[in-house]
Amino acid sequence: MIARPSRPHTPMRPLWRCRNCGAEWPCQPARLSLLSEYRHDRTGLLIYLGTLMVEAGQQLAQLNEHQVPDLSDRFVAWARARG
C-alpha cells in the first residue's frame, strides 16, 4: 500500500499544470480518472474536454503573449474512441 494523501489530479489555472503531480494537465492519472468517470458517456467526455481546451487556450495564450498553443492532442485526441 502506498500511503499518499489523495490529492486529486486537477488543473491549476492559468498554468494548466496538475495540482498533484505538476505535469501538464490532463496528466496520466487525470486521464485515467476521466475515462473511468465518463466510461458510459464518451461524447460527454469529449464535450467536457473541448470546453476545458478552449478555456486553457485562452489562458495559456495570455501567458504566452498570444501565441495559442495547439492543445487538441493534449486535451482531446487521447479521449477519442479507439478501434
Ligand SMILES: [Zn+2]
Ligand atoms: Zn497529475
